[in-house]
Amino acid sequence: MKTRKLAPLTIALPLGLSMGLFAATPASAAETWTFQGNLGQLNDSGTSGQAWVEIEGNTADITVNVNGAVAGSPHAQHIHIGGQGVCPTMDADEDGDGILSTPEGQDSYGQVKVSLTTEGDTGADSALAVDRMPSGDSYTYERTVELPDDVVQDISDGNASVVVHGIDANGDGEYSGDATSPLNEELPLEATAPAACGELQLSPQEGMDTGKGGMADQGTNAGLVGLSGALAATAAGGFVLARRLRHNS
Numbered sequence: 510m511k512t513r514k515l516a517p518l519t520i521a522l523p524l525g526l527s528m529g530l531f532a533a534t535p536a537s538a539a540e541t542w543t544f545q546g547n548l549g550q551l552n553d554s555g556t557s558g559q560a561w562v563e564i565e566g567n568t569a570d571i572t573v574n575v576n577g578a579v580a581g582s583p584h585a586q587h588i589h590i591g592g593q594g595v596c597p598t599m600d601a602d603e604d605g606d607g608i609l610s611t612p613e614g615q616d617s618y619g620q621v622k623v624s625l626t627t628e629g630d631t632g633a634d635s636a637l638a639v640d641r642m643p644s645g646d647s648y649t650y651e652r653t654v655e656l657p658d659d660v661v662q663d664i665s666d667g668n669a670s671v672v673v674h675g676i677d678a679n680g681d682g683e684y685s686g687d688a689t690s691p692l693n694e695e696l697p698l699e700a701t702a703p704a705a706c707g708e709l710q711l712s713p714q715e716g717m718d719t720g721k722g723g724m725a726d727q728g729t730n731a732g733l734v735g736l737s738g739a740l741a742a743t744a745a746g747g748f749v750l751a752r753r754l755r756h757n758s
């Protein structure tokens with residue numbers, strides 16, 4: 510039997526990839542880079558979903574699939590940037606009231622940089638524009654928006670998370686309760702508390718269904734666990750597999 514020696518390069522490349530040495534910079538060439546996040550529940554909301562952000566230059570095609578959200582109520586949703594670039598755990602409930610508020614999560618996911626509204630402005634000023642946010646227990650949000658350079662860079666650097674807000678902690682089917690939102694005292698705390706969060710990460714294009722119709726990966730982390738392996742395995746091919754032209758068929 511023959512044993513094959515691995516060339517050092519074959520080992521170095523996957524290592525470099527997994528250590529993030531090959532940073533993605535979609536801002537330059539007219540290529541599309543897809544970032545994906547699996548939205549996991551916060552505040553025991555039962556809300557989950559997936560988000561895709563396809564960036565070409567400064568243009569982003571954004572898709573957010575949400576399930577298990579509070580029915581009949583609007584859901585503020587944003588791209589948060591900064592903090593530690595991660596989704597919080599319930600340990601971040603600093604005041605110990607049992608509900609992780611949006612500010613309590615900011616050390617983890619940072620501030621609102623893009624408001625995922627259905628129409629009009631998408632800046633931070635529209636963070637609580639609930640009349641322009643999607644609503645319902647299950648929805649698919651799709652919109653093409655222009656992102657500022659710094660936001661494109663932060664998403665590329667892995668500092669961005671998609672956060673969906675609005676919970677029903679007391680189980681009465683609506684946003685209610687005596688506790689008021691730290692963001693707007695005219696709103697109940699339930700209306701603005703985060704329901705689900707997903708960290709955006711560069712997605713490989715081969716072998717992953719980003720067709721938005723496929724829900725096979727929903728609610729699992731299998732896709733992301735497979736991602737690092739797939740990246741390492743394809744390292745010798747560089748980022749060819751992580752790039753694709755939009756809508757290539």
Ligand SMILES: [Cu+2]
Pocket residue numbers: 585586587588589621672673674
């Ligand atoms: Cu938010």
